[in-house]
Amino acid sequence: MPELPDVQVFKEYFDATALHQKVAAIEKCRHDLLHGISANRLGEALQGHPFTTTIRHGKWLFARAGEDGWLVLHFGMTGTLRYYEKEDKAPGHIRMLLRFENGYRLAFDCTRKLGRISFAESVEKFIEEHDLGPDALEVAGDAEKLTEMLQGKRGSIKSALMDQSLLAGIGNIYSDEILFVAGVRPQDKVPDLWGKQRREIARAMEEVLRGAIDCRVGEKGWPGGKWLVPHREDGEKCPRCGGRIKKEKISGRSSYFCRDHQG
């Protein structure tokens, strides 16, 4: 379930490993995960260039390869990165594999094949073409900005937070978590929210996203305490108020919220 905080951790992992390494070869690349470019062309574009910088926007990771453009990765639900030297460290579902001149490899591992591999000449153009809104961290903490982007929305606040064209980076897990912290029901309709609730959501967005990045949730799991995630089960006890956690489908996704302190 890599969402914004998890992809941020992948970016930091990439920066600490593959960045500045020169690509010797692309050793493997599943064509069914590739979009808009062939494996051969991608290989040509990457080979001989070092990665010079990375950018994360929402759930997308961009790695600049030479002067030609950017390797673009989306982690779907089960995607992850692994940088290794010894073959016994290789993960089990490699969909793309780069070999560097230093002998190390970077594997893009993705069990359920819902990830994406692509190549872009410009990050800005890619964001525009894929109709991505501003990164959720830019909106976090800013109630005015949030209010502005919710303008005209009639559906539930949960689907609005998950709408990548409104703001990029929040998925099912984090939308629930943000609304849990904000004390707002996920199924509440956007036009029915009070100003105070929108302010709480903006504030919770910052707390949850930054908190998850800071404790590197993607690598280390969820720490104990007041997170909803470890309690995502119907009938569980709410870690904040002791109330009951309820499961409900909202626009096709399983949602969990506290019956008592939310709403």
Added chain:
DNA sequence: ACGCTTCCCTGGAGGC
């Protein structure tokens, strides 16, 4: 035009 549903994909869990 918008929002909801369905589909893709794989592996783990649970039922019988």
Added chain:
DNA sequence: TGCCTCCAGGGAAGCG
């Protein structure tokens, strides 16, 4: 034990 179905949830396509 083995088989079947369901569920997880990214994005995109389809539908009303």
